[in-house]
Amino acid sequence: MNAYTDLMAFQRDTEALGQTAGRLSWDQETMMSPGSADQRSDEMAAIEGILHQRRVDPRIGDWLAAIDEASLDAVAQAQVREIRRSFERNSRVPERLASELARMISKSHGIWAEARADDNFAAFAPTLKEVVALRKEEAQALAQGGDSYDALLNDYEPGATAAELSAMFGALRPRLVALREAVLAQPELPGLTTHFDEAGQMRLAEKLAAAFGYDFRRGRVDKAVHPFSSGSGNDVRITTRTEALDPFNCFYSTIHEVGHGCYEQNIDQAYRLTPLGSGVSMGVHESQSRIYENQLGRSRAFTGWLFKQMRDEFGDFGIADEETFYGAVNRIKNGYIRTEADEVQYNLHVLLRFDLEQAVIKGDLAVDDLQGAWDDRFLADFGYAVDKPSNGVLQDVHWAAGLFGYFPTYSLGNVYAGCLHDALRKAVPDLDDQLAQGDTSAATGWLQENLQQYGGLREAKATIKHATGAEPSEAPLLDYLESKFKDLYKL
Amino acid sequence: MNAYTDLMAFQRDTEALGQTAGRLSWDQETMMSPGSADQRSDEMAAIEGILHQRRVDPRIGDWLAAIDEASLDAVAQAQVREIRRSFERNSRVPERLASELARMISKSHGIWAEARADDNFAAFAPTLKEVVALRKEEAQALAQGGDSYDALLNDYEPGATAAELSAMFGALRPRLVALREAVLAQPELPGLTTHFDEAGQMRLAEKLAAAFGYDFRRGRVDKAVHPFSSGSGNDVRITTRTEALDPFNCFYSTIHEVGHGCYEQNIDQAYRLTPLGSGVSMGVHESQSRIYENQLGRSRAFTGWLFKQMRDEFGDFGIADEETFYGAVNRIKNGYIRTEADEVQYNLHVLLRFDLEQAVIKGDLAVDDLQGAWDDRFLADFGYAVDKPSNGVLQDVHWAAGLFGYFPTYSLGNVYAGCLHDALRKAVPDLDDQLAQGDTSAATGWLQENLQQYGGLREAKATIKHATGAEPSEAPLLDYLESKFKDLYKL
Numbered sequence: 001m002n003a004y005t006d007l008m009a010f011q012r013d014t015e016a017l018g019q020t021a022g023r024l025s026w027d028q029e030t031m032m033s034p035g036s037a038d039q040r041s042d043e044m045a046a047i048e049g050i051l052h053q054r055r056v057d058p059r060i061g062d063w064l065a066a067i068d069e070a071s072l073d074a075v076a077q078a079q080v081r082e083i084r085r086s087f088e089r090n091s092r093v094p095e096r097l098a099s100e101l102a103r104m105i106s107k108s109h110g111i112w113a114e115a116r117a118d119d120n121f122a123a124f125a126p127t128l129k130e131v132v133a134l135r136k137e138e139a140q141a142l143a144q145g146g147d148s149y150d151a152l153l154n155d156y157e158p159g160a161t162a163a164e165l166s167a168m169f170g171a172l173r174p175r176l177v178a179l180r181e182a183v184l185a186q187p188e189l190p191g192l193t194t195h196f197d198e199a200g201q202m203r204l205a206e207k208l209a210a211a212f213g214y215d216f217r218r219g220r221v222d223k224a225v226h227p228f229s230s231g232s233g234n235d236v237r238i239t240t241r242t243e244a245l246d247p248f249n250c251f252y253s254t255i256h257e258v259g260h261g262c263y264e265q266n267i268d269q270a271y272r273l274t275p276l277g278s279g280v281s282m283g284v285h286e287s288q289s290r291i292y293e294n295q296l297g298r299s300r301a302f303t304g305w306l307f308k309q310m311r312d313e314f315g316d317f318g319i320a321d322e323e324t325f326y327g328a329v330n331r332i333k334n335g336y337i338r339t340e341a342d343e344v345q346y347n348l349h350v351l352l353r354f355d356l357e358q359a360v361i362k363g364d365l366a367v368d369d370l371q372g373a374w375d376d377r378f379l380a381d382f383g384y385a386v387d388k389p390s391n392g393v394l395q396d397v398h399w400a401a402g403l404f405g406y407f408p409t410y411s412l413g414n415v416y417a418g419c420l421h422d423a424l425r426k427a428v429p430d431l432d433d434q435l436a437q438g439d440t441s442a443a444t445g446w447l448q449e450n451l452q453q454y455g456g457l458r459e460a461k462a463t464i465k466h467a468t469g470a471e472p473s474e475a476p477l478l479d480y481l482e483s484k485f486k487d488l489y490k491l
Numbered sequence: 492m493n494a495y496t497d498l499m500a501f502q503r504d505t506e507a508l509g510q511t512a513g514r515l516s517w518d519q520e521t522m523m524s525p526g527s528a529d530q531r532s533d534e535m536a537a538i539e540g541i542l543h544q545r546r547v548d549p550r551i552g553d554w555l556a557a558i559d560e561a562s563l564d565a566v567a568q569a570q571v572r573e574i575r576r577s578f579e580r581n582s583r584v585p586e587r588l589a590s591e592l593a594r595m596i597s598k599s600h601g602i603w604a605e606a607r608a609d610d611n612f613a614a615f616a617p618t619l620k621e622v623v624a625l626r627k628e629e630a631q632a633l634a635q636g637g638d639s640y641d642a643l644l645n646d647y648e649p650g651a652t653a654a655e656l657s658a659m660f661g662a663l664r665p666r667l668v669a670l671r672e673a674v675l676a677q678p679e680l681p682g683l684t685t686h687f688d689e690a691g692q693m694r695l696a697e698k699l700a701a702a703f704g705y706d707f708r709r710g711r712v713d714k715a716v717h718p719f720s721s722g723s724g725n726d727v728r729i730t731t732r733t734e735a736l737d738p739f740n741c742f743y744s745t746i747h748e749v750g751h752g753c754y755e756q757n758i759d760q761a762y763r764l765t766p767l768g769s770g771v772s773m774g775v776h777e778s779q780s781r782i783y784e785n786q787l788g789r790s791r792a793f794t795g796w797l798f799k800q801m802r803d804e805f806g807d808f809g810i811a812d813e814e815t816f817y818g819a820v821n822r823i824k825n826g827y828i829r830t831e832a833d834e835v836q837y838n839l840h841v842l843l844r845f846d847l848e849q850a851v852i853k854g855d856l857a858v859d860d861l862q863g864a865w866d867d868r869f870l871a872d873f874g875y876a877v878d879k880p881s882n883g884v885l886q887d888v889h890w891a892a893g894l895f896g897y898f899p900t901y902s903l904g905n906v907y908a909g910c911l912h913d914a915l916r917k918a919v920p921d922l923d924d925q926l927a928q929g930d931t932s933a934a935t936g937w938l939q940e941n942l943q944q945y946g947g948l949r950e951a952k953a954t955i956k957h958a959t960g961a962e963p964s965e966a967p968l969l970d971y972l973e974s975k976f977k978d979l980y981k982l
Contacts, residue, residue, distance in 0.1 A: 016537030019530075020511055023518065031522070035708035036726035039510075042764055046507030050541070217526035235527035273533055 003066035014054045015273040021047050026230040030222045055090040078457050082275035092141050101134045105402045112400035121371045121389045129367045131402050149361045152405030156282040159459050165408050168474040169351050186489045189331035198242040200313045205254040213444040214258045215265050227253040229260035233272040236264040259292030266448045267455035281460035286413020295421040301435035303329050336391035352377045353407040416464050418477025423468040494557035505545045506764040512538050517721040521713045546581040569948050573766035583632050592625045596893045603891035612862045612880045620858045622893050640852045643896030647773040650950050656899050659965040660842050677980040680822035689733040691804045696731050696745040704935040705749045706756050718744035720751035724763040727755040750783030757939045758946035772951035777904020785834050786912040791817050792926035827882035839872050844898040907955050909968025914959040
């Protein structure tokens with residue numbers, strides 16, 4: 001047991017330092033003054049350096065070798081599994097490559113931002129080529145002879161393969177394209193048209209966070225340019241934003257981040273500051289944010305309650321009744337931007353990126369041809385042409401940040417949310433009656449009980465399977481989307 | 492040069508981690524939700540553990556041994572001096588003792604707070620005995636045969652000795668006792684009597700911070716229970732507090748913390764994230780906060796400007812003119828509490844603690860006799876008796892926190908501020924004309940130029956001597972106080 005105890009004590013300090021680095025990032029987005037930015041980069045680089053040294057510390061290898069895994073209980077075995085994965089992953093990437101990548105990524109962000117502002121993909125392409133080359137080199141080091149793209153994917157979704165995701169997403173795509181087309185052939189649903197006081201939006205955002213079970217005693221809500229959730233265990237903070245003309249942006253960003261935040265807050269306290277003390281994968285994390293935001297938050301029942309709250313906060317805002325309000329929350333419109341997309345079109349945006357980035361990493365698509373490939377695929381799925389690169393290939397920061405393998409976890413999260421929603425409806429037959437009162441406790445309690453509390457105990461797919469009792473499949477998501485939107489649009 | 496370069500690279504990461512720990516403390520006092528406290532303790536303990544390991548890392552000893560100091564320039568020699576001091580200091584304290592002390596101090600805080608609330612010194616004495624015993628053990632390890640109290644003092648004021656401070660403070664005490672008595676025999680000066688809007692106090696606090704040169708682009712001002720300054724270099728944050736009946740508390744706490752903060756902000760950028768990149772000692776630090784707060788901020792000239800600002804912000808608040816306002820800012824009243832004391836009485840509070848804590852550490856005074864010794868000394872210097880321990884021996888957190896050797900740096904700071912003020916007046920003869928316009932730039936510029944920019948380049952006393960051209964002495968402070976208060980009270 002000594003090797004295990006020593007390993008966990010060492011790991012605990014690493015986790016604490018990791019939490020600290022996360023807190024600094026939060027501070028940077030919410031509190032830090034602009035003139036502190038250079039020093040903060042230095043501080044972050046130093047902490048990341050110390051973290052990296054700890055993650056590849058040869059003592060971890062010694063401890064892992066000395067542990068008799070068969071003698072450990074299931075929780076300890078899972079801890080060892082996660083520590084071994086991280087240790088092997090980090091040990092495979094040469095120091096030189098890791099720091100070249102870090103430097104290149106920090107440089108590429110500015111070049112991407114400028115190219116996007118100028119709507120000029122050619123100005124970004126040479127840099128993106130360098131990022132891709134380094135990430136491919138890293139992927140080869142990680143893959144050890146296996147598939148390069150899968151190696152990158154596994155940074156975000158351990159255990160997933162592109163083949164498996166392609167099968168799921170392949171089933172999604174034609175039915176979503178068809179659903180989108182059918183919906184957009186129908187008359188447009190009315191949306192919001194007035195201004196909404198931003199202080200009132202923040203008040204209601206906090207009310208929504210509380211309604212979804214976010215524990216303000218172990219976190220806080222602030223404004224930031226981009227909504228995010230940060231931290232694990234007992235210090236989990238979320239951010240949101242306000243736009244005078246679009247309070248739904250504020251409310252649904254808030255509910256989304258509350259989903260992420262509650263997952264972290266609700267993990268078994270015994271796992272705090274251990275590898276099991278955070279969400280198990282990006283896909284499972286996204287399943288929580290999405291089910292809170294969409295299947296619960298955008299349901300007819302819950303929007304009925306939200307409509308009353310908005311009337312209380314803002315008075316008459318030009319929407320006559322609950323049903324019209326439900327339509328305003330869920331209406332589908334043409335648009336180029338992934339982050340502004342609705343439940344139906346969002347996945348089409350992601351699938352496009354997933355296919356293109358696989359082709360780039362496999363070498364089947366040259367970076368120089370990326371803009372053309374993007375525009376062709378967009379036209380094929382959405383039926384109209386991209387008007388400029390900032391509405392197309394340059395819209396997302398991910399590739400500039402070297403995040404290849406990240407995009408598919410968004411749609412995997414939606415697929416998982418579909419599976420969980422299906423199981424939840426069976427477990428809580430009167431869910432809509434509760435949601436109509438603004439009461440999410442049966443739903444969030446079921447998620448906490450069956451999924452969130454376990455953190456990283458089981459691997460991602462096993463986590464979903466444990467909660468739902470079935471192998472994950474895209475079918476429930478598709479059924480849910482078709483049923484919801486055919487009903488809403490009277491198809 | 493390689494050993495020096497390697498040492499500095501290692502040190503830089505340690506400094507960055509130290510800044511991070513400081514940022515977490517700031518967060519804890521300003522932003523963190525109460526339910527995050529336990530986890531934060533764990534995170535801080537982990538970071539402090541990692542910092543401790545780095546500070547005693549045997550490679551530091553190897554690098555120090557390999558460096559040819561004579562070949563280094565003055566800045567590099569100063570870096571080595573500071574790193575060696577810290578390395579030797581930390582290496583002398585056995586791991587076992589360091590962690591026993593940390594545990595005891597974390598425990599004693601709660602016991603002290605309860606004893607203070609119950610006004611029961613006997614309930615705290617056994618714990619204080621344990622803290623004293625451990626600190627004495629640590630002092631002996633640090634002193635290496637030298638004086639134990641000096642060893643503790645040197646944690647806060649490197650190079651200072653109790654003998655030297657006793658000589659200075661011995662000259663202060665009788666004249667301050669006499670001045671206090673003379674002033675309090677005069678008619679009382681009027682004070683403030685109305686409520687001051689707290690949002691208005693914060694607006695004016697920020698105006699004052701700007702007036703004293705605090706750079707908001709590299710910091711921020713927040714409210715906290717206790718005012719403090721935090722961080723070095725380009726991320727230096729300060730806090731203040733508001734009380735409806737006492738806006739001077741807010742304003743002068745702000746100016747005080749701005750003094751600390753500007754010292755850190757104004758250090759040469761080349762020293763950022765190195766041992767020279769922070770204030771050189773507690774005494775020199777306090778000299779900056781005190782000269783900003785007192786010699787500048789409480790001057791007749793500056794209070795004239797402040798009076799106008801307060802009239803602009805709050806309207807008529809019952810003080811008729813600038814001269815009455817100057818009296819309200821500077822009036823002297825009886826009181827038991829150090830942190831509420833005026834310029835004259837403050838040092839008497841500190842001298843009392845300095846003499847008592849020396850006696851405790853030397854073994855000349857038993858902890859059980861501390862309350863009696865406190866009360867006797869208070870009666871002797873202030874002329875009336877302490878009414879209850881929370882107004883006496885239990886009022887400060889320092890001893891519960893193991894901070895023996897810290898108190899004298901407060902008065903040393905005042906002494907240094909006196910020296911600097913003397914030199915500043917000679918260098919800027921028309922200072923009062925500028926202060927009367929709210930313009931501190933000549934004063935703060937002189938401090939930046941002659942002291943602040945150098946950070947830890949010179950040791951504490953040499954820092955003051957470099958700025959003033961003279962050996963530090965208590966004489967300028969005494970002359971300043973006697974002149975100011977005899978004038979104000981028409982003595």
